[in-house]
Amino acid sequence: MLRHLLWASSAAIALAVAAPGDAQELQDRPVQVPPPSPEASPADPNQVQFSSDALEYDGNADVVTSLGDVRMARQGSRLRADRVVWDRKTGQVVATGNIAVTNPQGDIAYGDSIELTDSLRDGVIDNMLVVLERGDRLAAVRGSREEDGTINLNSAAYTPCAVVNSAGCPKEPSWKITAVRVTYRPERERIYFVGGRFHLFGLASIPLPKLSVPIGENSDSGWLTPDIRYKAVNGLEVTTPYYWSIAPNRGLTIAPHVFTSVLPMLQLQYDSLGTSGAFRVTGYATASRRSDDLSRATGLSTEMAFRGYVDAVARYQLSPNWSASGSLRRTTDRTFLRRYDISRDDRLRSTASLERIDRDSYFALTGWSVQTLRVADDQGLQPVALPEVDFRRRFNDVVGGRIEVQLNSLALTRTAGQDTQRAFASARWDRRLLTGRGQELTLTAFARGDAYNTRDTLTTAVASYRGIEGFRTRAIGAVAADLRWPLIGALWGGTQRLTPRFQVVASPRIANLSLPNEDSRALDLDDSNLFALNRFPGYDRFEDSTRATYGAEWTLDLPGLRINAVAGQSYRLSRRATILPDGTGLSDRLSDITGRTEVRLRDFISFTHRYRLDKDSFAFRRNEIDATIGSQNNYVLLGYLRLDRNIFPAIEDLQDREEVRVAGRVQFAPFWSAFASGVVDLTNRREDPLSLADGFDPIRHRIGVQYEDDCLRIGLTWRRDYQDTGDARRGNSFLLSLAFTRPGR
Numbered sequence: 001m002l003r004h005l006l007w008a009s010s011a012a013i014a015l016a017v018a019a020p021g022d023a024q025e026l027q028d029r030p031v032q033v034p035p036p037s038p039e040a041s042p043a044d045p046n047q048v049q050f051s052s053d054a055l056e057y058d059g060n061a062d063v064v065t066s067l068g069d070v071r072m073a074r075q076g077s078r079l080r081a082d083r084v085v086w087d088r089k090t091g092q093v094v095a096t097g098n099i100a101v102t103n104p105q106g107d108i109a110y111g112d113s114i115e116l117t118d119s120l121r122d123g124v125i126d127n128m129l130v131v132l133e134r135g136d137r138l139a140a141v142r143g144s145r146e147e148d149g150t151i152n153l154n155s156a157a158y159t160p161c162a163v164v165n166s167a168g169c170p171k172e173p174s175w176k177i178t179a180v181r182v183t184y185r186p187e188r189e190r191i192y193f194v195g196g197r198f199h200l201f202g203l204a205s206i207p208l209p210k211l212s213v214p215i216g217e218n219s220d221s222g223w224l225t226p227d228i229r230y231k232a233v234n235g236l237e238v239t240t241p242y243y244w245s246i247a248p249n250r251g252l253t254i255a256p257h258v259f260t261s262v263l264p265m266l267q268l269q270y271d272s273l274g275t276s277g278a279f280r281v282t283g284y285a286t287a288s289r290r291s292d293d294l295s296r297a298t299g300l301s302t303e304m305a306f307r308g309y310v311d312a313v314a315r316y317q318l319s320p321n322w323s324a325s326g327s328l329r330r331t332t333d334r335t336f337l338r339r340y341d342i343s344r345d346d347r348l349r350s351t352a353s354l355e356r357i358d359r360d361s362y363f364a365l366t367g368w369s370v371q372t373l374r375v376a377d378d379q380g381l382q383p384v385a386l387p388e389v390d391f392r393r394r395f396n397d398v399v400g401g402r403i404e405v406q407l408n409s410l411a412l413t414r415t416a417g418q419d420t421q422r423a424f425a426s427a428r429w430d431r432r433l434l435t436g437r438g439q440e441l442t443l444t445a446f447a448r449g450d451a452y453n454t455r456d457t458l459t460t461a462v463a464s465y466r467g468i469e470g471f472r473t474r475a476i477g478a479v480a481a482d483l484r485w486p487l488i489g490a491l492w493g494g495t496q497r498l499t500p501r502f503q504v505v506a507s508p509r510i511a512n513l514s515l516p517n518e519d520s521r522a523l524d525l526d527d528s529n530l531f532a533l534n535r536f537p538g539y540d541r542f543e544d545s546t547r548a549t550y551g552a553e554w555t556l557d558l559p560g561l562r563i564n565a566v567a568g569q570s571y572r573l574s575r576r577a578t579i580l581p582d583g584t585g586l587s588d589r590l591s592d593i594t595g596r597t598e599v600r601l602r603d604f605i606s607f608t609h610r611y612r613l614d615k616d617s618f619a620f621r622r623n624e625i626d627a628t629i630g631s632q633n634n635y636v637l638l639g640y641l642r643l644d645r646n647i648f649p650a651i652e653d654l655q656d657r658e659e660v661r662v663a664g665r666v667q668f669a670p671f672w673s674a675f676a677s678g679v680v681d682l683t684n685r686r687e688d689p690l691s692l693a694d695g696f697d698p699i700r701h702r703i704g705v706q707y708e709d710d711c712l713r714i715g716l717t718w719r720r721d722y723q724d725t726g727d728a729r730r731g732n733s734f735l736l737s738l739a740f741t742r743p744g745r
Contacts, residue, residue, distance in 0.1 A: 026137050027163045027170045029110040029129055031100045034071055034080035049073040052084070062088040070095070078102050081114075099125075106133030136160045136215050138191070140182065148187075156182040158191060158213065161711040172202045174712040175740065177211065189216025221245045224253070225740060231733035233339060235261030249273045257340075262288050265340065277316030277324075284309045284342065290333055291726035307336045326352040334373045338728035346373050362392045375725060380416025381459070383518070387411065401431030401443070408539070412518060417459045418466065420516050424450040424539065426476075440484040446533060448476040448542075452515045460516075464579070467516035474515055476542050478507040480533055494558035501568070503531050503549040510544035512579050517541055524622065524645070525585035525612055527596040530568045535586065543580070546573040551595075560602045567595030569615070583647035585612050585621060592621060605629050621645050633667040642682075658682040659699075676703045698722045704735075713739040 053068030064086040072079045082097025094115050101109040111128035125145075130138045140156035161173035180195035196208040214220045220243075227239040241255035255267040265286035272279055285308040308331070315325040329348035337343040348371040356363040367386040372379055391407045409423040426448035433441045451473050457466040482503040489496060519538030529535045531549055534542050551568020572578070572589040585592035592615050599607040605628070612622035620642065627638040639661035647656065663677035678701035684694065704717035715737040724730050 025127075025129060026139050026157060026159055026173060026176070028131075029098075029100075031098045031110050032080065033100050033108055034073070034078040034102060064088065077104060107131070132215055134160075134215060136213075137163065138182070138184065150186075151184040153182040153184070155180065158182065158193070159711075161709070174709050175200050177208065177213070178204075179208075179211075190214055190220065219243070219245045219248065219251055225738055227735075227737065229341070229733060229735040231341065232731035233261070233727070233729045234259045239267075241267075257286075262286075274316075276318065277314065279312065279314030281312040282310070284336075284340070286340075288339075289727065290335060290339075305332075307332045309336060309342060321356050321358050323355050323357075324353070325355070326350075330371055331373070334375070335726040335728040337373070338725060341733065347371065348373065360394045360396075362390070364388075364390045366390070378416065381414055383412040383414055383417075385410060385412055398429065399431070401429050403427060403429045414456075414459075418454060418456050418516065420467075420518055421453040422450065422518075422539070424448055438486065440486070442480075442482040444478075444480040444482070444533060446476070446478045446480075450474040450476065450515070450539075454516050457516070464513060464581075465517040465521065468514045472511070472514055474511045476507070476510055478505060478533060478542075480505040482531065491556060492558060494556060494561075496557075497553075497555045499553045501531065501549075501551050501553065504547070505533060505543075505549070506546040507542070507544045509576060510542050512541055512544065515540060523580070523584050523586075524643075525592055525594050526610060526622065527566050527568075527594055530570070530594055541579065543586075545576070545578065547571060548573060562598075562600045564598045565595065567593060569593045581647060583621070583645035585645075588615070590615050593618075594622075604631065619644070630664075633665070633673065635665055637661070637663040637677075656683070658684075671707050671709045672705070673708070674703075674705045677701065711740065713737065 050066075050070075050072050052066035052070040054066070056065040056067065057063070058065070066084040066086075068082065070079075070081045070084045072084070079095065079099070079101045081095040081099045084093065084095045086093050092115065094113065096113045099109075099111045099114060101111075101114075107130060109125070109128055109130040111125045113126045115124045125143050126141070128138075128140055128143055132138070136158065137160070138153065138156060138158050140153035143151055143153040143156075145151050155178075157176055157178045159173040159176035161175060163170060163173055165171045176199050177193055177196050178199060179193035179197070182194075183192040184190075185192070191213045193208060193211040193213070196211050197204050198206040198208055212222070214222070222243060224241040224243055226241075227237075229237045231237065237257055237259050239255050239257045241253055244252045244254065246252060250272045251270070253267075253269040253271075255269070257265040257267060259265070263286055265284060267282070267284050269280065269282040285306070287304050287306050289303070290305055290307060310328060310330055312328040313326070315323065317323050328350045330350065331337055331348060337345065349368060350371075351366065351368040353364060353366040355365075366388045367384075368388075369384040369386075370382045372382050388410045389408065393405045395403045395405070404427070406426045406428075407424075408426075410421070412420045412422075426446070429445045431443045433443070435441065451471070452467065453471045454467050454469055457469045460466045480503060482501070484499055484501050487498045487500075517540045520536040520541035521538075523536055523541075525535065529537075530551060536543060547570050549568060549570040551566065553564070553566040555565075556563040570586075570591040572591075575589070578587060580586040585594065593613040595611055597607075597609045599605065607627045608625070610622065610624040611620060613619070614621050621644055623640070623642045623644075625638065625640045627636075629636045629638075640659075642658040643656045644658075645656055659682055660680050661678070663675070665673055665675040667673040679699040681697040681699055682695060683697075700719065700721045700723075702717060702719045704715055706713065706715035708714075715735070717735040717737070719733045719735070721728075721730050721733075
């Protein structure tokens with residue numbers, strides 16, 4: 001086979017983009033993409049690298065014909081064709097047969113014939129398919145390329161969707177746009193349509209007189225996908241967001257929400273990304289009638305009032321060690337977020353923090369505040385922490401172990417409640433030893449000194465949380481020894497590990513009740529704090545007793561199956577009175593039995609059971625189950641929680657409750673699935689005398705159907721809320737969601 005290689009002086013290889021619009025042949029062409037040339041690039045950028053299987057020259061007609069696997073390349077652009085004819089008299093260059101063209105950006109164009117000038121700067125292409133670097137496709141009957149790279153197409157089609165199914169067979173794209181005229185401007189990374197029409201599942205639907213589609217990585221201004229929903233209290237809601245690209249790293253989304261039953265609502269979101277960090281601010285504003293009486297199911301409406309919400313978050317990395325972050329979440333009233341389906345949170349927390357982290361130390365200066373959205377809560381009792389200072393330093397190889405020193409201070413202020421200032425300094429030493437028989441022994445020594453100042457203690461309803469008014473100090477000390485003995489062996493073709501564990505903790509009597517309790521209220525014995533040095537959460541309470549804790553962990557690993565279980569109990573050696581409330585599982589000298597069991601069967605079953613058994617009756621005081629059964633496409637989620645601790649109702653942080661949660665998804669056809677979820681309150685008066693639940697009180701449920709493929713998601717959801725909170729009323733709501741991959745704007 002004869003191969004020819006020549007260097008021809010020229011300007012460029014044109015990459016025209018088009019696609020067969022009428023036929024809409026968006027599927028792949030059986031043409032080999034031209035590979036990079038093995039030859040070195042010419043020194044002259046205007047030269048074209050050229051090769052072919054055969055070369056013919058007609059001297060009379062002054063025509064050069066290249067045949068068989070013709071390849072041309074210049075400055076990263078490459079062309080392949082079966083035949084190229086160059087008429088030197090007219091300057092016309094015609095390439096035909098299995099044409100494939102690539103440009104330096106990775107776009108690939110296919111066609112039947114290309115007509116070029118001898119400068120190779122512009123030309124016309126017939127029956128072209130272009131696959132852009134990101135996967136978008138353009139097809140046209142005929143197209144032309146201008147000298148500046150702009151491409152004009154006639155009778156064209158565009159889609160970013162897959163044109164073959166999972167088996168590799170051709171399929172109609174989920175959606176596409178056809179147009180009488182299409183213009184592709186590479187420098188703007190956009191495609192412009194004139195006289196277009198949107199096609200969904202092959203059916204022409206929405207006429208689009210003018211439209212543009214972004215195809216690059218940069219953001220651009222334009223309309224986003226609309227959102228449609230219905231809710232009884234607000235009526236039909238239509239949201240049409242518009243994105244304004246202020247700069248490549250800054251943008252503003254303007255989203256007016258229009259309702260049929262209430263006044264419109266405006267949503268604004270501003271995003272900014274810099275070299276050291278980013279921030280986002282989102283705001284909502286409207287006016288509507290709201291209920292000031294949240295305790296009544298019907299509620300009493302006020303006159304029209306301004307209502308809104310702001311949600312801001314920011315984080316900046318000031319240096320490799322220093323960072324600053326913050327968040328702001330505030331709303332005008334307690335029912336705004338629920339009524340307009342923005343959030344179901346019952347508390348909004350705003351924070352600000354300055355942190356420094358290195359290998360052996362940590363420093364944080366933090367402030368935060370809380371806005372309650374709960375019906376029965378008094379906002380004046382919500383604390384503002386300003387500031388909280390926390391410093392920790394780790395020292396290695398100290399008497400064979402490691403010491404961690406901590407300095408902490410906190411100031412809590414309330415407008416109508418107790419104020420607390422706290423500071424402490426602590427040191428903890430840990431040493432880990434391994435015996436010759438494989439036992440792991442950890443020795444711990446802990447010491448801490450506290451200083452508290454409190455005022456307005458009588459405003460705290462629970463007496464055990466108040467402390468004594470004024471300035472108080474406290475000293476804390478504890479020593480502990482923790483022994484583990486892992487025993488490993490074979491079982492049923494797999495491996496099992498049994499790890500008995502025994503711990504002794506000794507601590508002298510500590511002045512607990514004389515100090516306020518701000519962060520150690522929600523105490524409950526479980527597997528996470530069974531072997532903790534202090535089983536109270538937070539810092540305000542410390543368990544002052546000498547106790548022995550014993551338990552074991554068992555793990556079985558089989559092919560496709562893993563079982564992990566842990567259980568334990570503790571016994572208080574000292575006889576002095578305890579501050580641990582009844583019902584926590586720790587109030588008697590012998591504690592309740594607590595544990596956790598986890599089972600995982602391949603990727604089909606995941607089961608977790610956490611429990612606490614009464615030491616006398618073996619009744620469940622805590623029974624919590626979380627299970628996932630199924631595959632990625634078909635699954636059921638089950639959740640059940642029952643707290644039957646029999647705690648005095650005045651301790652609001654430890655109330656009993658019972659609820660069940662269920663959710664599931666079933667894929668009943670390719671790309672089609674149905675889903676549902678629900679939450680039911682099973683609490684009754686025996687479990688919580690203050691509860692209004694009757695033992696079966698649905699909270700909300702959600703049922704829907706969804707289509708989702710590589711570039712389109714359509715969903716219809718029905719949700720029902722069963723509870724009234726002021727003007728956030730019970731009832732049905734419907735949501736129609738439609739999302740595209742790189743949709744037109």
